[in-house]
Amino acid sequence: MLVAWGLSGIFFVGMAERLAGQDSTKQDLTKQDLAKQAAPTTLMPRLGAWVNVTLSRHAVDFSEFRTTPLFSPRNTQFPGPTNLRFLSGNALSAGGVFELPFSTQFGLSVRLSYTQHHALLQTEEAVLLGDVNGTSSENIIEHRINARLATLGTEIYGYAAPFSNGFRIIGGIAAGYILSRAYSQGEAFQQPTRGGFTPNGDQTFNAQTGEIPDVQPVQLWLTGGVSYTLSFPFGATTLEITPELAYSHALSSILQSSSVPSGTSLWNAHYFRGGVKITLPIFSEQQAQKPDTVRQNLLTKDSLARLAREQDSINTARLIDSTRRTSTVLTAPFRTNAPKVSVYAQQALTKAQNLVNTRQIDMKPVSIVRFAKRVQGRDVSDEEENEKLVLPVQELLVRDELPLLPFVFFDGESSTKLPERYAALPPNSAALFSPDALKASSVLASGRHAYYHLLNILGWRMRKLPNARLNILGCTDGFTSEKNRPRLGEVRANTIADYLKSVWEIDSSRLFISELRGNTVSPRASRPLAEADKQAENRRVELSSDTTALFAPLLLTDTISHALTPVMRFYLIVPSTLRIKSWKIRIRQERQTIKEFRGNGKPPLAIDWRVDAKEMEKMREGNRENNRESNRENSLANTNDIAPLECSFEVLEQDGAGISSPVQKIVAEERRFRVNANERVENMLVERQSLILFDGVKSTLTQTHLETLKGVNARMTASSRVLFEGFMDKSGDEEFNERLSLARAQAAAQALRFNVRGAQVEIKGYGANKVLFDSRIPEGRIYSRTVRITQETPIQE
DSSP: OHHHHHHHHHHHHHHHHHHHHHHHHGGGSOHHHHHHHHSOSOOOOEEEEEEEEEEEEEEEOOSSOSSSOOSOOOOSSOOOOOOOEEOOOEEEEEEEEEEEESSSSEEEEEEEEEEEOOEEEEEEEEEEEEOTTSOEEEEEEEEEEEEEEEEEEEEEEEEEOOSSSSEEEEEEEEEEEEEEEEEEEEEEEEESOOOOSSTTOOSOEEEEEEEOSSBOSEEEEEEEEEEEOEEEEETTEEEEEEEEEEEEEEOSOSBOGGGSTTSOOOEEEEEEEEEEEEEEESSOOOOOOOOSOSGGGOOOHHHHHHHHHTTTSTHHHHHHHHHHHHOOOOOSOOOTTSOOOOHHHHHHHHHHHHTTTSSOOEEEEEEEEEEEEEETTEEEEEEEEESSEEEEEEEEEEEEEEOOOOEEEOOSTTOOSOOTTSOOOOTTOGGGOOGGGOOOOSSOOTTTSGGGGHHHHHHHHHHHOTTOOEEEEEOOOSSSTTTTOHHHHHHHHHHHHHHHHHHHOOOGGGEEEEOOOTTOOOTTOOSOTTSHHHHHHHSEEEEEOSOGGGGOOEEEEEEEEEEOOOEEEEEEEOOTTOOEEEEEEEEEETTEEEEEEEEESSOOSEEEEEOOHHHHHHHHHHHHHHHHHHTOTTSSSOTTOOOOEEEEEEEEETTSOEEEOOOEEEOEEEEEEEEOTTOOGGGEEEEEEEEOOOSTTOOOOOHHHHHHHHHHHHHOOTTOEEEEEEEOOSSSOHHHHHHHHHHHHHHHHHHHTHHHHTOEEEEEEEETSSOOSOTTSHHHHHHHSOEEEEEEEEOOO
16 A cells, blocks of 8 residues: 555656656747647547555544443443544555546546545553552553544545646545445453453454444545646547546534534544546547648648657657647747757658658658767767668676685696686796786686686785684596595695795795595595595685685676667658548568557658567578578577568558558568666666585575675666576586575575565576587586576665
8 A cells, every 4th residue: 555655656756756857848849839739639528447546544532332332341440441542544446437637727526436444543541450469550451443444435626737748737526425434343461461351362352243333324524635647549529537636624523512522523434545547538539631731731840840759668659649630830940059869860751741742651760879978077869861761789897796715626636636617827937917807708718717816815815814724625537546545635735725825925824735534535525426526526625715805706887788679760641631531551571560550540750669579589590491491501690680671651541542652661670789887778777696516406595696786786776677587507417406406496486585675577497408608628617507596786876
């Protein structure tokens, strides 16, 4: 309920801002233009329905009903509680509505309503009670009445529209007949708490239900509020959707005066309400069109300027069409400070004027490309029009937290030499290294991926953390000739220690070389030991420390591709002399239909097609099928390319004759653009974290995982979009790997308790179908067994 009230408040604040913006726009228009644009085509009665959420605010002042004692028994020792108080009450109201406009500014609204007035009444009583030892103590007893009231009535409102933009002020009177008057009541000890009063352990006593006696059957309210009407063309009529917010003040009491001992009753059911009303005209709004004037096809220059500012939605098309029918030609020149008008919109209008005495139609498809830029230190959006269908792909530089894999692997059986892929600095050159210079990489290759600087990162951090100590455990594969050779593990550990001492000048007292007993296999070894891949993973040195900052994830920058929604705008060129019954736009690729738009009556000047993910996949799938049938190996350089589209525009006249425009071809192209790390494109912060080193084949999260998730949770908001992706390497059973990767992703998502925050969450498990790194090397396999968390959070200005 509180969410509904909050959304209502946000809506009206947004409407106020929108009104302010429209007022500044209309300063450039004449009063005559404004009156023409604001006037509806006709003033006719409307019918509809409405539904509201109500928040009751009852005012009460009585202790119990006269004819129905509530809190009994009563005597000199227990005189009864003080008068009741109101706590809260949320419910619904709904009904039908009939509206009769007198003019564009005033009208009458009559409603039938069913309204719930639920309330929870409460009071407390302090009494002295003794125990078996004869000791008396003060006890607090809470008394509650849960009233379930509902009325059926009628409401008569007048409304005034002081502006020409749908904003209304409403006021009137409402009357209702009480249909439901049920109540339930009970008493319970609050201080101190006591045991149950029934064999079932109930805490409530003197519980009873019934109907409120001696109610005043007819209730009256005085109501006032505000609303905002949004109009949507719907065939030959106009659908109006009106969000509204109102307050009703009770003029009568729920109880008759004889129903309480004092002889005067106060129980008034006031309430707030917010919701939506939907209406349609009783008769058709379609009017006969005048066929002989070119002037009806023209937009005013200021209307075109307003179009340029409002091109972001399909409502733009309705705005243009409405203005075209009501505006007149302005001979005054453009003002130098007028907003830029789309060149394609001007071309469409000019061509429509040239075709006025013909039976031809045409269409101009234009791609809308939106991008962000920086103006005086602020992020602003801009857009351009392009004759190709542009598929925008945004390359975002994101914050990537790379977990440090605390293993150094040795190549080959019995090897003790540090592999060349690990970045080894010459002695006395440590001053040239800084972890801040490392970059994230999607390729696990020497010199590119930060993991191969593991020893340098640890050396650099140990210099910054003089009290940190490093544990070094040399391991063997425990199966081949390395089995039962603890000395081999010790030599590998000394290789790591010698590097840190010689290059980073770390004192030997801070490096602890641990030993393994028995078959020299680490407790964290990969299994089964008989597999060659697992043996390669176990020929390693394991590093650990009690100083957690020593192995903290690296904060790097990475580039990800972020596909934006393609938008195609169709300018529809139709002479005003045509009497059109219906129209249709069809977009095809090869032999399949991708999208259709249909409508009745005269088409709008422009209509937008926002290409969704399913339509994009349909176009790409059409490419793949065509390539397979044609048996062409390299028909397209990129499997993500889109084959040309064909679009057609058809109209059907009132006499049944059909007219088609020439078929237009749309060529698709992908456009990539890079965003700097310091810029906020679309006001979005993108962060990525990874979880590695799960225990065996389990999905249980470790303490290290939970610490990483705490940071994700701290930055998550209700408007965040979070993607959990589970990955595996190519070893093992494919079906099992897919289930395990999904289970790990689900475990990470559940640990964040994202349902409480309301974030948009998507969970995927790829198994080995989408491997992140090279599975031929042990570090590639272990880094591939991960859960990657990508979080996109809008940044509020």
